Amino acid sequence: MNNLLKKLKKANKFSFFSFWILFLLYIGAFLADFISPYPYDCQYRQYSLCPPTKIHFIDKNGKFHLRPFIYGIKVINPYFNEYEIDYSKIYPIRFFVKVPERKIFGRIKFGICLFRVEDEGKIFLFGTDIHGRDIFSRILYGARISLSIGIIGVCISFLLGLLIGGISGYFGGKLDTFLMRIVEIIMVFPGFYLMLALRASFPLNLSSIEIYLLIVVILSFIGWASLARIIRGMVLSIKEEEYILASRALGLSSFRIIIRHILPNTFSYSITALTLSIPGYILGESALSILGLGIQEPYPSWGNMLSSAIGNLKILTTAPWMLIPGFFIFLTIICFNFLGDGLRTVFDPKNW
Amino acid sequence: MKKYILRRLAQFIPLIFGMTLISFLIINLAPGDYFTQLKMNPEISPQTIEEMRKSFGLDKHPIIQYFYWIKNVLKFNLGESFAYHVPVSFLIKQKLKNTISLSIFSLLLTWLISIPLGIYAATKEGKWQEKILSFLAYIGISIPSFLIAMLLVFFSAKTMVFPIGGTTSIFSPDATSWEKFIDYIRHLLLPGIALTLSGIGSLYRLMKNNFLEALESPYIITAYAKGLPKLKVFYKHALRNSINPMITIFGYELSGILSGAALVEIITNWPGMGRLILDAVLSQDIYLVMASLLIGGILLVVGNLLSDILIAFADPRIRLR
Amino acid sequence: MEKILEIKNLIVSFKIREKKVKILRGVDLSIEKNEVVSLAGESGSGKTLTGLSVIKLLPKNAFFENGEIYIDGENILEFSEIEMEKIRGEKIGMIFQEPSSYLNPVYTVGNQVEEAIKGKINKKEKKEKVIQIFKEVGLKENVYFKYPHQLSGGMQQRVLISIALINNPYLLIADEVTTALDVTTAIQIIELLKNLINKFKLSVLFITHDISLAKIFSHKIAVMYSGEIVEIGPIQKIFENPLHPYTENLISCLPEKYKKGDKLKTIPGNIPDFENLPSGCSFHPRCYYKKEICLTNQPGKTQIEERFVRCFKYGNIVENRKS
Numbered sequence: 001m002n003n004l005l006k007k008l009k010k011a012n013k014f015s016f017f018s019f020w021i022l023f024l025l026y027i028g029a030f031l032a033d034f035i036s037p038y039p040y041d042c043q044y045r046q047y048s049l050c051p052p053t054k055i056h057f058i059d060k061n062g063k064f065h066l067r068p069f070i071y072g073i074k075v076i077n078p079y080f081n082e083y084e085i086d087y088s089k090i091y092p093i094r095f096f097v098k099v100p101e102r103k104i105f106g107r108i109k110f111g112i113c114l115f116r117v118e119d120e121g122k123i124f125l126f127g128t129d130i131h132g133r134d135i136f137s138r139i140l141y142g143a144r145i146s147l148s149i150g151i152i153g154v155c156i157s158f159l160l161g162l163l164i165g166g167i168s169g170y171f172g173g174k175l176d177t178f179l180m181r182i183v184e185i186i187m188v189f190p191g192f193y194l195m196l197a198l199r200a201s202f203p204l205n206l207s208s209i210e211i212y213l214l215i216v217v218i219l220s221f222i223g224w225a226s227l228a229r230i231i232r233g234m235v236l237s238i239k240e241e242e243y244i245l246a247s248r249a250l251g252l253s254s255f256r257i258i259i260r261h262i263l264p265n266t267f268s269y270s271i272t273a274l275t276l277s278i279p280g281y282i283l284g285e286s287a288l289s290i291l292g293l294g295i296q297e298p299y300p301s302w303g304n305m306l307s308s309a310i311g312n313l314k315i316l317t318t319a320p321w322m323l324i325p326g327f328f329i330f331l332t333i334i335c336f337n338f339l340g341d342g343l344r345t346v347f348d349p350k351n352w
Numbered sequence: 353m354k355k356y357i358l359r360r361l362a363q364f365i366p367l368i369f370g371m372t373l374i375s376f377l378i379i380n381l382a383p384g385d386y387f388t389q390l391k392m393n394p395e396i397s398p399q400t401i402e403e404m405r406k407s408f409g410l411d412k413h414p415i416i417q418y419f420y421w422i423k424n425v426l427k428f429n430l431g432e433s434f435a436y437h438v439p440v441s442f443l444i445k446q447k448l449k450n451t452i453s454l455s456i457f458s459l460l461l462t463w464l465i466s467i468p469l470g471i472y473a474a475t476k477e478g479k480w481q482e483k484i485l486s487f488l489a490y491i492g493i494s495i496p497s498f499l500i501a502m503l504l505v506f507f508s509a510k511t512m513v514f515p516i517g518g519t520t521s522i523f524s525p526d527a528t529s530w531e532k533f534i535d536y537i538r539h540l541l542l543p544g545i546a547l548t549l550s551g552i553g554s555l556y557r558l559m560k561n562n563f564l565e566a567l568e569s570p571y572i573i574t575a576y577a578k579g580l581p582k583l584k585v586f587y588k589h590a591l592r593n594s595i596n597p598m599i600t601i602f603g604y605e606l607s608g609i610l611s612g613a614a615l616v617e618i619i620t621n622w623p624g625m626g627r628l629i630l631d632a633v634l635s636q637d638i639y640l641v642m643a644s645l646l647i648g649g650i651l652l653v654v655g656n657l658l659s660d661i662l663i664a665f666a667d668p669r670i671r672l673r
Numbered sequence: 674m675e676k677i678l679e680i681k682n683l684i685v686s687f688k689i690r691e692k693k694v695k696i697l698r699g700v701d702l703s704i705e706k707n708e709v710v711s712l713a714g715e716s717g718s719g720k721t722l723t724g725l726s727v728i729k730l731l732p733k734n735a736f737f738e739n740g741e742i743y744i745d746g747e748n749i750l751e752f753s754e755i756e757m758e759k760i761r762g763e764k765i766g767m768i769f770q771e772p773s774s775y776l777n778p779v780y781t782v783g784n785q786v787e788e789a790i791k792g793k794i795n796k797k798e799k800k801e802k803v804i805q806i807f808k809e810v811g812l813k814e815n816v817y818f819k820y821p822h823q824l825s826g827g828m829q830q831r832v833l834i835s836i837a838l839i840n841n842p843y844l845l846i847a848d849e850v851t852t853a854l855d856v857t858t859a860i861q862i863i864e865l866l867k868n869l870i871n872k873f874k875l876s877v878l879f880i881t882h883d884i885s886l887a888k889i890f891s892h893k894i895a896v897m898y899s900g901e902i903v904e905i906g907p908i909q910k911i912f913e914n915p916l917h918p919y920t921e922n923l924i925s926c927l928p929e930k931y932k933k934g935d936k937l938k939t940i941p942g943n944i945p946d947f948e949n950l951p952s953g954c955s956f957h958p959r960c961y962y963k964k965e966i967c968l969t970n971q972p973g974k975t976q977i978e979e980r981f982v983r984c985f986k987y988g989n990i991v992e993n994r995k996s
Contacts, residue, residue, distance in 0.1 A: 196614075197645045287498065330496060579757075
């Protein structure tokens with residue numbers, strides 16, 4: 001693994017950094033219960049659409065505090081969501097604070113939070129949404145959905161694509177034609193339309209788990225087709241190589257040949273293709289969630305956090321911090337793209 | 353040449369049939385149907401529901417339903433929308449025009465910008481101009497189209513540069529059709545630019561790579577050996593060959609544009625097919641969904657056919673087998 | 674006799690991964706009017722690079738480090754690009770190896786030959802000129818409207834020859850022109866070239882890896898090994914009595930030198946990597962005759978009658994060139 005990282009760094013500095021940024025994001029998602037100051041569904045109605053809280057080290061009188069602190073928030077006009085900084089109240093930020101027990105992954109009880117202020121003060125690093133929920137915390141919890149769906153969906157598509165592409169390419173003939181016709185027909189629909197139509201086949205109100213699985217299934221269904229076609233092409237050319245002929249002469253079963261000889265040769269390309277297609281899956285989930293067809297409230301995903309910004313111009317213009325989830329999506333995508341490019345350079349035989 | 357076109361058309365037809373089959377299958381995967389919702393409403397009697405089901409043909413076996421539907425599709429009758437109680441084809445006709453105009457506008461704009469930029473970057477490969485452009489393109493490829501659309505809407509709302517939403521402003525009765533046209537274009541700008549910006553990145557990169565590859569080809573050396581000036585070598589020889597692969601992907605581009613257009617339409621409130629299919633999904637209006645899916649697919653296939661024909665014109669190796 | 678081409682001490686290097694690697698290490702060659710000089714050697718010896726240097730179309734990372742190339746008395750290494758554009762096609766014509774790749778697939782061959790015509794003449798006359806040269810090279814008139822992919826390899830090569838010769842250049846550079854063709858077609862092209870050279874009194878630099886081809890119409894042959902010319906002289910003499918050990922090996926490998934039952938001879942070893950040349954004479958690892966001096970010093974040019982050879986077997990001239 002270290003070897004790979006070193007090669008990656010040599011190939012492309014950006015991809016090296018991207019790897020670590022993604023690593024941080026995934027850690028953040030995993031440790032969301034610990035890092036976020038507030039639960040994802042905790043509403044502070046009087047603080048809805050509150051701007052991000054600034055952290056200070058130097059107070060109004062010019063005094064330097066070792067421990068960072070925030071000022072209080074004065075509610076001026078709750079109906080128009082106007083707030084002002086209350087310089088009279090200073091809340092130092094405390095670390096590793098004991099909090100009312102939370103359940104990690106819904107099971108294990110856990111009572112420590114990374115950073116927090118006294119209950120009277122509110123630290124909204126990224127502001128709040130329309131229900132007064134802390135966006136920073138929701139981003140961390142939302143990362144779980146947005147980051148995992150991509151990986152899981154891609155893995156399933158990969159397995160499907162590999163299997164079908166491999167079989168189709170190896171056996172050829174009528175089986176190949178039939179399978180490729182199906183692939184073609186699936187690919188002929190614009191992705192977005194297909195996604196929506198598949199979603200429409202199922203009831204709108206499903207439990208969170210069901211929706212999660214459904215999205216994974218839908219994304220995989222759209223994705224396997226193009227991968228299968230590419231794998232098939234590669235198999236076709238590898239098939240003609242001499243060591244395959246040798247394997248057949250030795251009497252290996254077709255299945256074995258496909259699994260042990262042909263498919264491993266497609267791996268270097270596949271891994272790069274996978275990494276580069278993860279952004280597509282993340283976008284798919286985000287698109288569904290923005291439209292209200294994906295992960296449902298109150299559970300956050302970066303997509304559905306953006307849904308209140310659509311169609312409601314007032315919210316968008318007065319609370320631009322609502323777009324922060326969008327930037328996280330962008331960050332994740334660009335990191336995966338850099339990573340994929342770096343992998344591609346690393347695996348390119350010309351560089352060996 | 354004619355044979356080639358006929359051959360492509362012949363492949364067209366089974367593809368369309370396959371598409372209708374898949375559209376139908378997908379929709380009928382659904383456990384329950386439109387009426388499951390209604391059944392929950394105690395005010396509507398079960399008999400009424402049963403009658404409505406019969407009138408929509410939902411009580412028959414799925415295969416029979418499929419053939420009825422196909423028969424109707426061929427007659428251009430795509431069924432009736434449950435929610436709006438108007439023929440689906442009527443709804444689609446309205447919105448299709450808007451989606452097509454948006455798609456064509458941004459496709460043209462994307463190409464007009466990406467191709468010269470790509471060529472320019474290819475000539476400045478390795479220098480700072482190319483590095484900046486490529487970095488920008490990278491960002492462009494990675495930014496989700498909906499984020500670009502949202503940012504543009506935000507920017508537009510703050511500065512009132514573009515009209516947001518809809519295709520028309522309110523007019524006095526004696527506005528000329530030219531004025532109406534200009535107004536339409538003004539409304540088209542916001543979604544159009546959002547869509548263009550999200551598409552430029554990848555097309556720029558492709559064009560740059562194609563041009564660089566063309567420049568490495570042996571026939572370029574022949575061209576120089578003839579004593580042709582650099583400019584002529586670039587524009588007569590390299591350019592022609594680098595554009596050809598772009599034409600091939602034109603069909604694929606169209607797919608991306610249609611998908612991207614749908615999402616951008618929804619965010620910028622442009623009344624097109626995207627909005628239509630979304631509403632249809634939200635109300636489980638199956639005929640509308642099926643028809644939208646089918647039309648989306650057909651648009652794509654037509655786009656692919658067009659690009660196949662275009663490439664045949666442009667590349668003699670394909671034209672003259 | 675006047676020299677059409679004179680290459681003096683040509684040094685061409687490549688910039689590979691920030692390092693500078695010398696490929697042509699001091700090439701001397703001259704071609705007189707109506708003379709055909711073959712440049713022979715294995716793949717990777719630098720022959721094609723020499724050809725490209727004469728027409729000043731070096732690949733991307735290559736550059737001229739030193740030397741002079743005189744064409745018709747002028748040093749083209751001092752020419753600007755615009756001046757080079759003038760003489761390319763007009764004074765120098767070049768034919769390449771794989772005709773199918775060297776022709777642009779989207780234009781008709783007629784179009785491509787026509788655009789090579791220099792001078793202001795109208796379209797109709799240009800077309801006539803093309804048809805005329807087609808006749809010379811043995812192409813029918815209707816080929817004018819064909820695309821490269823519609824022609825056979827031999828016909829494509831004839832098109833390339835037309836392009837090179839349409840302006841009646843002094844100098845023709847032919848780079849491995851038959852390598853990509855099948856044997857029958859290759860023979861036809863060679864015959865064609867022979868006729869054209871005689872008819873138009875061309876001076877030719879004939880680059881090849883097949884020295885038996887060189888024998889067919891060359892006057893002189895220059896043998897190239899790892900970036901320098903190791904032997905140069907009249908073709909007949911070299912075949913009868915090769916001086917340099919490398920030339921000796923090359924000629925003894927020719928099939929005609931074998932009697933039935935002989936073992937096939939090869940030259941042991943491989944051509945050296947330009948980034949890691951052997952010390953001293955670059956051929957010594959594969960040389961049968963090597964002496965101690967060969968490992969430490971590079972041989973200079975020794976003249977024997979009208980021939981030149983770089984080998985310590987014949988003289989002790991040392992010419993150590995730092996890389």
